[in-house]
Amino acid sequence: MSIKHFLAENQYIQVQMEVDSWNEIIHQAARPLIAGGFVTEHYPQAVIDNTIEYGAYYVFDEGIAIPHARPECGVIKDCFSMVTLNKPTSINGSPPVDIVVMFGGVNGDSHITEGIASIVGLLEQEETLRHIRQAKTIDEIIGLL
DSSP: OOHHHHHHHOEEEEEEEOOOOOHHHHHHHHHHHHHHSSSSSSHHHHHHHHHHHHHOOTEEEETTOHHHHHHHHOOSSSEEEEEEEEEEOOOTSSSSSEEEEEEEEESSSSIIHHHHHHHHHHHTOHHHHHHHHHHOOOHOOOOOO
16 A cells, blocks of 8 residues: 555545644544544554653654554554644654654554555655645645655
């Protein structure tokens, strides 16, 4: 499963969101995945609990966060969602992020290898990141994929 294919097909993208807390980022990113039947309603809390216990280990220097939890924490089907924030926000003390890609993998192998590799492959290009940050609509982001 590639992030490009999943997001283009399902359009689980939220653009220029305004949030008040890092917990809200996690809940916003999970909302369409819960509604689509990809993760349970417990998944975002598992991500939050992991973040509190282990820190925001999924935040990268480029202002990108890839929050996720183990498959047994509520993943029903492999999935991705993307949120861009109108203002960079710290996740539990991390450097600020403004692009958040939540994913869930149904098994440990896809959870790590396919999921993160697919996200990093898309977001490793500075030009792509710049355009994603500037995008004002879902269609603009889909066009970049």
